[in-house]
Amino acid sequence: MKLLLLAGTGEAQAVARALAEKGIPAVASLAGATRAPKxxxxxxxxxxxxxDEGFARYLEAEGITAVVDATHPYAHRISIRTAKVCKEKSIPYVQILRRGWVPEAGDLWTEVACEEDVAALVPEGAVVFLATGRQTLDRFSNLGHAELICRQIDPPDRPFPFVNGRFLVGRPPFSVEEERELFQRLGVDWLVVKNAGGAAAMAKLVAARELGVRVAMIVRPPQPDALKVASVAEALAWVDGL
Structure with a gap:
């Protein structure tokens, strides 16, 4: 057996460690979105x-016999492509899809279908904290009536694309206390976030709840019609059963 792990999340790190400890032949794949990944x-x-064709050739050339997809829930194009090619080549595939967040008492969430829909919610002059990463930043071009702050892991390699915004560099994880202090210092009115799920990234939502900051929650995109598990333990059990 030789396994391909599509990585880039905390779950992928845990799966990779377990595979290495078990001595299971495997290779991890990263998209390259972060300059210095763990x-x-x-x-x-x-x-x-x-x-599709390049991926199919890679699977064949490397002798991949199973794929664990532990990419981000919003890397849906990668997941859909991977599931499709694996099905065509009869290669076992499983997606680790962590459960999404649900609002709790005190949360001020508004769900939106995409980044472009946020502008209609935000009033003139509001301070908007974009916790969605730099890759989709261009989709907020219609938010010219607000002050934008985009947090990213790596130092920016280019100017902010809009005159009404700036980058903020920070590497997670962040505690609730750190997020609360940050939002207070910046005077954040709106938080824009993708429903990634998981405990590690939830601190900003707890801080927003405590401060009464409104949240624009971008709903999850469609996922592949394929086998899914919600935890690392389930994924490893699947691997053990191959």
Missing amino acids: PTGLPTRIGGFGG
Whole structure:
């Protein structure tokens, strides 16, 4: 058996460590969105595969016999492509899809279908904290009536694309106390976030609840029609059963 782990999340790190400890032949794959990613403990490739055909060729050339997809819930194009090619080639595939967040008492959430819909919610002059990453920043071009702050892991390699915004560099995880202090210092009125789920990234939502900050929650995109598990333990049990 040789397993391909599509990585980039905390779950992927945990799966990679377990595979290495078990001595299961595996390779991790990262899209390359972060300049200095954490080591996975497995042989790791970085970058795309070149579409469906390129991915199919890679699976065949490397002798991949199973795929664990532990990418971000919003990397849906990668997941859909991977599930499709694996089905065509009869390669076992499982997606680790963590459960999404649900609002609690005191939360001021408004669900939106996409980034472009946020502008209609935000009043003139509001301070908007974008916790959605730099890759989709261009989709907020219609938020010219607000002050934008976009947090990203890596120092910016180019100016902020809009005159009404700026970057803020920070590497997670962040505590609730850190997020609360940050939002207070910046005077944040709105938090924009993707429903990634998981405990690690939830601190900003707790801080927003405590401060009465409104949240624009971007709903999850469609996921592949394929086997899904919600935890690392379930994924590893699936691997053990191959």
